[in-house]
Each structure stands twice: as structure tokens, then as C-alpha cells.
Amino acid sequence: MRYARTLRGHTYVFDGLVELLAKATPARSGDVLAGCAAESEAERVAAKWALADVPLTTFLTEPVVPPETDDVTRLIWDRHDEAAFAPIRHHTVGSLREWLLETATQSDAASTLSAVAPGLTPEMVAAVSKLMRNQDLVSVASATSVVTAFRTTLGLPGRLATRLQPNHPTDDPTGIAGAVLDGLLLGAGDAVIGVNPASDNPRTVADLLRLLDDIRLRYEIPMQSSVLTHVTTTLELMDRGAPVDLPFQSIAGTQRANEGFGVTLTMLAEANDAARALGRGTVGGNVMYFETGQGAALSSDGHLGTGGRPVDQQTLEARAYGVARAFDPLIVNTVVGFIGPEYLYDGKQIIRAGLEDHFCGKLLGVPMGVDVCYTTHAEADQDDMDDLLFLLAAAGCTFVITVPGADDVMLGYQSASFHDVLTTRRVTGKRPAPEFEEWLAGLGLLDGSGRLRELDPAASPLRALTGSSSA
Structure with a gap:
């Protein structure tokens, strides 16, 4: 499937999801080395714009790496949890970003995000990360709990x-x-x-x-x-x-x-x-x-x-x-x-x-x-x-x-x-x-507030740990 966006009178065309994801990625030398990076900031913006409108369901039908030759893709698809995916199934990549940022502000964010995790594929989360500022990445991650x-x-x-x-x-x-x-x-x-x-x-x-x-x-x-x-x-x-x-x-x-x-x-x-x-x-x-x-x-x-x-x-x-x-x-x-x-x-x-x-x-x-x-x-x-x-x-x-x-x-x-x-x-x-x-x-290494504190090197807890009278 081809994706396209017109920006300042120029139409940028992306030949498939693999190319679209690559062109939407923030600049990095590895993608330049691989030959898949956006050639300009304008192309990168156009790719992000197009990526934002991609339905999440596309990632379940258009593989980034073919499952016929890749056991990682087969593992990801075989373990995909449709029930966990159902509440967010209707989202595009762009609306998933908005949902994540809104959810991160809620008191039950950790449980909500944990519940949908089995329904997300790596390609989905990679895609949404490409639309986020650093602050967005911190905000959503801080609301997520994995114990x-x-x-x-x-x-x-x-x-x-x-x-x-x-x-x-x-x-x-x-x-x-x-x-x-x-x-x-x-x-x-x-x-x-x-x-x-x-x-x-x-x-x-x-x-x-x-x-x-x-x-x-x-x-x-x-x-x-x-x-x-x-x-x-x-x-x-x-x-x-x-x-x-x-x-x-x-x-x-x-x-x-x-x-x-x-x-x-x-x-x-x-x-x-x-x-x-x-x-x-x-x-x-x-x-x-x-x-x-x-x-x-x-x-x-x-x-x-x-x-x-x-x-x-x-x-x-x-x-x-x-x-x-x-x-x-x-x-x-x-x-x-x-x-x-x-x-x-x-x-x-x-x-x-x-x-x-x-x-x-x-x-x-x-x-x-x-x-x-x-x-x-x-x-x-x-x-x-x-x-x-x-x-x-x-x-x-x-x-x-x-x-x-x-x-x-x-x-x-x-x-x-x-x-x-x-x-x-x-x-x-x-x-x-x-x-x-x-x-x-x-060992006596923490004060009342949980901070590490200095001790007398001859103190018995340190002697026990070091086996000597000096730290």
C-alpha cells in the first residue's frame, strides 16, 4: 500500500509501511547508513503526517518483516491479544498518541495501560513514538507500571x-x-x-x-x-x-x-x-x-x-x-x-x-x-x-x-x-x-529518609562487609 502527503505544494509518496515508518523516524545516523532515512525535514514531517492517519489494524495485516521468513513476526502475531486490543482497535496512530497522553493524566493510568499492553504490537508502539516529543515519551512511560x-x-x-x-x-x-x-x-x-x-x-x-x-x-x-x-x-x-x-x-x-x-x-x-x-x-x-x-x-x-x-x-x-x-x-x-x-x-x-x-x-x-x-x-x-x-x-x-x-x-x-x-x-x-x-x-548505610549516609569506617556494619577495620 502506498501512502502520500502534500506539503508546500510537493507530494511525498511512501511505498509501503516499512518506508513510511523509516521516513517518519527522528534523524539518526543508523538510518542514513541503512539508506532509509528521510532526505529532508520536510519529507520527515510529511511522513509523520501520513503515519498519524494509519489505522492500528493495518499493523496486523501489513507486516514490516514477512512472517513467512521471520519467526519474530510469527511470535508477535501469534501472541497478539485481540481482547486487550479491542478498546483501542478503532484508533489510528495519531489518535492513539492522544489517547495515551490523556490516559497518562488519569489516576488509574497504570492499570489501563497494563490492560492494553498485550494488544499492542511493537510496530504500533514504535509508530506512535515517532509522533511524540521527548516530554510525551516521559509522560506516558512514567504513568506505566511493570513490576x-x-x-x-x-x-x-x-x-x-x-x-x-x-x-x-x-x-x-x-x-x-x-x-x-x-x-x-x-x-x-x-x-x-x-x-x-x-x-x-x-x-x-x-x-x-x-x-x-x-x-x-x-x-x-x-x-x-x-x-x-x-x-x-x-x-x-x-x-x-x-x-x-x-x-x-x-x-x-x-x-x-x-x-x-x-x-x-x-x-x-x-x-x-x-x-x-x-x-x-x-x-x-x-x-x-x-x-x-x-x-x-x-x-x-x-x-x-x-x-x-x-x-x-x-x-x-x-x-x-x-x-x-x-x-x-x-x-x-x-x-x-x-x-x-x-x-x-x-x-x-x-x-x-x-x-x-x-x-x-x-x-x-x-x-x-x-x-x-x-x-x-x-x-x-x-x-x-x-x-x-x-x-x-x-x-x-x-x-x-x-x-x-x-x-x-x-x-x-x-x-x-x-x-x-x-x-x-x-x-x-x-x-x-x-x-x-x-x-x-x-547495615546502617541509610538515614531516616532512605538516603545513603557516611559512616565511621570502623563501624561494625562496615567491618562485617569489608572484613577489616577500614572501608
Whole structure:
């Protein structure tokens, strides 16, 4: 189907939904690289205008990626909930935007948005996000609630959790343990303590899993851990009895892109079932941890859709959340600026993408976090990350990633520091996950208002945690 709009005497024609979605996307370098970006701001406005009039039902009959060749599309369509879709079935993309913004102001917004989430497809939420200002993305996301649990409860209103990321370039246990201690004493780690191993050797991964579990047991910390190795390695280690809390896997929005990661939907289902069967959670049974990022499909040449046309990277990113929600994960995060300036060129594009990703994930019912990050060759800096971090806190982000000093020395990129989140929590009034907050309070690390406070290094709670008389 063709779509057209006339703007200032010029008629812009868009050959199908794939092209229309791409041309309506806010500017980003990845779409230019893929050859699908709007060629002018006028064309982008015309595309948004045309997209606003597209009925939501069109997304159920005009696939962005053909289901005959793509199991992600089949998964999205097979799991579409017609009953949940019924209250919004009559909307166009434009009127859905108005409905979302109005609903966000209501006292029952969270329950209303949760009820329709199974009726929304990733392409629908990607489309409506393209019509929204940053403020709109924050407003609707902040009204949406997605709660999951394992040993801590995540996604509750008024909370901002963190992944403590203690990576080390040689997987040195002492270095990793030191970074874990640093983060714990600064209130980080309530979403997960997750290590990206420098080596994918199963023995190394098993050693790291045991290290993190020993820390948890020794200090009775309500936390979950994950070593971010390939899901097949985790499956093998679960069979061997390793202490696996959360199986991890990077995922994308097309079958071909997932094949580039060496993963299938069947593998993800097997890992989900195996981890749930272990019964290691205490307050809930959500177990999977997924990571995504705009540009992942393009970087693996898995970005082509109907008619062989390139699909814009933001729509493909939203489709990755369609994969994630099928497995009821504990957490999902987009590594928003990690892939590089080829996909998100500067701070403005990274900020926009982070807000889009968070909005789309939460609207689909996914427990969404963001790695507020950039690579050093992008046109971005830590001020941009500060802006995004505070916007995400306002938007009700489930968790963010934190690393020592904001500098990941193993992966070689910039993220948020433990101190950054302390400041964000203090300014915005956000608190850690409740079980983790109670543990921090038990150590004497919180004052009466829930803020982290300085203690005498010789105080007994710190001696218990550090095993010495000095912090």
C-alpha cells in the first residue's frame, strides 16, 4: 500500500509501511547508513503526517518483516491479544498518541495501560513514538507500571534500581570483588550484579557465578547475579549445577539478527524453563535478562523487511521487546549508546533513542532499563548522559547500569557511576528496591529518609562487609 502527503505544494509518496515508518523516524545516523532515512525535514514531517492517519489494524495485516521468513513476526502475531486490543482497535496512530497522553493524566493510568499492553504490537508502539516529543515519551512511560521480582522487587513506583557492573579486563576475582564492594557500599546492585566476562570459557564463567553467589550468601544480600555469557553456555552450566540466577542473552528484532547472535527462540524458551525450575527466587519467579540496542540488526545485516526494504533501527528495536516479553523476563535493558556513532551519532540522538526505547518497552509490558552510555568516539559527553539519566528517572525507568567511576575498563565505554545514581535518587526522591533498601538500612548505610549516609569506617556494619577495620 502506498501512502502520500502534500506539503508546500510537493507530494511525498511512501511505498509501503516499512518506508513510511523509516521516513517518519527522528534523524539518526543508523538510518542514513541503512539508506532509509528521510532526505529532508520536510519529507520527515510529511511522513509523520501520513503515519498519524494509519489505522492500528493495518499493523496486523501489513507486516514490516514477512512472517513467512521471520519467526519474530510469527511470535508477535501469534501472541497478539485481540481482547486487550479491542478498546483501542478503532484508533489510528495519531489518535492513539492522544489517547495515551490523556490516559497518562488519569489516576488509574497504570492499570489501563497494563490492560492494553498485550494488544499492542511493537510496530504500533514504535509508530506512535515517532509522533511524540521527548516530554510525551516521559509522560506516558512514567504513568506505566511493570513490576517483576526474583530476590528483589523491581519496577515499583518511586524506585530506581541499578545493575552493578563490576567488569574486569582479565576476569580477576579480586578486581571484580573490589568493584562489587564499591558498588554495594554506594547503594548499587538491587536490579542485578552482572559481569560481562572477558572470556566465554565455561570454567571462567562458572568461577564468576560462584564468586557472586558466595558474596550473596556470606553477607545475606537480597540480590540476583548474572554472568553475561551466551545462553548456550549458561544452559550447559545449569546442567552442571552452577548457581545460575538469571540466564542472559542479547536479542534483536528479526530472526536473521538473532541468528547473528547465535540464538533461537527455542533456546530462550529452554533457558527460561531451566532457570525457573531451579526455584532460586525468593519473592518472585522472573528469571531472564535480555539486552538490546538500536542498530543491532543493521550491524548483522538482519535489518531487511517486506520487499527487501531496510527497516528503521528504532522499529526493529521495538520488535526485540516483542521477543523479550514472550519470556516474562526479570529485566531488559537497551545499551543505548554502546554500539557507536554509526548508529546514534551524538548526544541528542542518544538521548532521544534512550527515551524511545524505554517508552516502547514499558508500553509493551517489558521491565525496561537503560544503559545510559556512549563510546568515546561519539559526539557525546557525560553532560548528555546526566540529562538522559534524569529524564529516565522522571520517566519511571526500572533500572540503569552503573560502573566504577562511569568508566568500564573492560568494555571501553562510558556509562553512569554509582555516585551518579546516588545524586539522581536524592534529587528525584527515588529509592532502591525495597528488599535491598532494607538490607542497606540493616547495615546502617541509610538515614531516616532512605538516603545513603557516611559512616565511621570502623563501624561494625562496615567491618562485617569489608572484613577489616577500614572501608
